[in-house]
Amino acid sequence: MSSDSSLPLAMGFVGLGAMGKPMATNLAKALPAGAHLYVHDIVAAAVDELHALFPTIVVECGSAREVAQNADVVLTMLPEGAHVKSVYLNPSTGIMAALNQTSTKLLIDSSTIDTATNLHIRSQLATHSPGTSFYDAPVSGGVLGAERATVAFFAGASPSDPTLPRLTCLLQPMGSKTIPCGGASLGLAAKLSNNYLSGLITIATSEAMDMGMRAGIRADVLASVFKAGTAQNTICDVFNPVPGVCAAAPSSHGYVGGFRVQLMRKDIGLAVALARHVGARNVLGAAGLGVYAAASEAEDCRDRDSRVVYRYLGGKEHWEGKEVAAE
Structure with a gap:
């Protein structure tokens, strides 16, 4: 997979499990020269393995907060709602701890969780950092699809959302299709x-x-x-x-x-x-x-x-x- 110069130079990925690791691998392959992918997972071995594959691109981080401090765009892929809530809202190690009223980060959660938790996180982020954008974009296609970069992303966005073209570009290295599902939490x-x-x-x-x-x-x-x-x-x-x-x-x-x-x-x-x-x-x-x-x-x-x-x-x-x- 060739690099894509339209991708940002500082991206982040939290959650390197069965789905997240191959997705992050495909993203790292597509990043342009000089770019960095800041990553974190509670399983240190998963982070070490990804860093070994891309030593000049992947930067190991000790927390989700550290990822968000360095990256302009952060993707998360986590097992359950409790994990997502902690990664985003933990006051000391979470993504929100790295944000302020003037932050303009783009946050994309590809976890499959309940819509109520997603909307709660969205509300908390909107109050704490109104310039930050948060989208649900869960995937379908399984581990094989994640490895082959053929998963479909279901975006919690309307077809007329002005951020949708950017979302589609960011997700393209990891999947074959991004489908806007209408609005917040509707991807879920x-x-x-x-x-x-x-x-x-x-x-x-x-x-x-x-x-x-x-x-x-x-x-x-x-x-x-x-x-x-x-x-x-x-x-x-x-x-x-x-x-x-x-x-x-x-x-x-x-x-x-x-x-x-x-x-x-x-x-x-x-x-x-x-x-x-x-x-x-x-x-x-x-x-x-x-x-x-x-x-x-x-x-x-x-x-x-x-x-x-x-x-x-x-x-x-x-x-x-x-x-x-x-x-």
């Missing part, structure tokens, strides 16, 4: 709606694959049937929960990597809460949440990719013709 509402659907599709795909395989159909043939028919979906085509169907999918590597099942439980829970808040009826929500909650506690599923629900549901992991080992 879009992401929760997406993950609700994706999580339920995973369960349905797992059940359908298991049913067809038990009837005697090879897993790869069944996946081809779904791809050619009305059941076609990205989970089946790219992240198939049956080991060996998609060579790059986490299921084909013991369900290691990918989007942890506990995080899918969190997101489905947030989506169910959002539905309740806005008065939407979702009859599958409780059942789906129950499956992910149980899988998150199962010893052979916990901490693995969310498509491990196939294993939790008793799906057949070894089948004739499989080319990729599950373990």
Whole structure:
């Protein structure tokens, strides 16, 4: 990936987890000559590894506050709302501690959290530093998408927002598309709606694959049937929960990597809460949440990719013709 001279010379990134680290890697690759990427994570090894890859670009910081003190634009990618709130609002180590009434930073949070926490952070920042801009821009595409820079960003901005072109430019090195969703926190509402659907599709795909395989159909043939028919979906085509169907999918590597099942439980829970808040009826929500909650506690599923629900549901992991080992 070539450098992009339209990117600022001082950018920051907080949160180098399964999604954040490949995103920050792609951003570092795209920065122009002389630019610096100020980074922080509570796991020092993740920061050290990124610095080792880009020793002249990546600058290690001891806190989110230090990142914001040095960078004009700061991106955050964190697991849960409590982490986001602390990173932004902690009075001694948070991003807001580096801001004042005249600051003009651009802050972009790509975490998947509840809309209430996002709006609270936005309100606190607006009062403390009215010149600072804060956007929610969660992503979809999983770890594979983050590594390949093909994730989609769902921006909490209207199509007419004057900052949108700048947002799109800043996010382009890390993803293939930025979709403005209408306004503050609506990027998150879009992401929760997406993950609700994706999580339920995973369960349905797992059940359908298991049913067809038990009837005697090879897993790869069944996946081809779904791809050619009305059941076609990205989970089946790219992240198939049956080991060996998609060579790059986490299921084909013991369900290691990918989007942890506990995080899918969190997101489905947030989506169910959002539905309740806005008065939407979702009859599958409780059942789906129950499956992910149980899988998150199962010893052979916990901490693995969310498509491990196939294993939790008793799906057949070894089948004739499989080319990729599950373990």
